[in-house]
Amino acid sequence: MTDDVRNLHEALATIAAHWQPHRLVSVNDYDVKVVKLQGEFVWHTHPDTDELFLVVSGQLIIQLRDRDVVLGPNDVFVVPRGVEHCPKADEEVQALLFEPKGTVNTGDAGGDLTSELRELA
Numbered sequence: 001m002t003d004d005v006r007n008l009h010e011a012l013a014t015i016a017a018h019w020q021p022h023r024l025v026s027v028n029d030y031d032v033k034v035v036k037l038q039g040e041f042v043w044h045t046h047p048d049t050d051e052l053f054l055v056v057s058g059q060l061i062i063q064l065r066d067r068d069v070v071l072g073p074n075d076v077f078v079v080p081r082g083v084e085h086c087p088k089a090d091e092e093v094q095a096l097l098f099e100p101k102g103t104v105n106t107g108d109a110g111g112d113l114t115s116e117l118r119e120l121a
Contacts, residue, residue, distance in 0.1 A: 033097040043086040044109035058093030
């Protein structure tokens with residue numbers, strides 16, 4: 001982890017693959033992650049933590065069992081702990097996530113889209 005200034009847009013420009021979060025910075029026991037999203041993710045929950053999404057560009061749909069939450073640039077939404085959700089992006093979305101260190105992207109679902117947290121180059 002670096003103590004240098006990090007630029008959000010420059011960090012996102014280094015990410016090639018979708019659904020692979022990269023640590024931008026850490027704050028206390030939390031990771032601030034940048035990620036590119038496209039397509040439909042997997043239905044999952046995070047039983048022990050809330051999950052914050054901040055959309056930088058594009059349109060992200062957070063599917064919940066009782067409704068869809070549509071986020072555009074600069075919109076923020078918190079999925080409460082234990083709430084089943086499934087992010088979906090028809091076109092590429094660039095986003096920032098704020099989660100406790102060690103939070104797995106697929107939560108309790110696991111599967112092929114599970115990605116280890118990567119460090120930015």
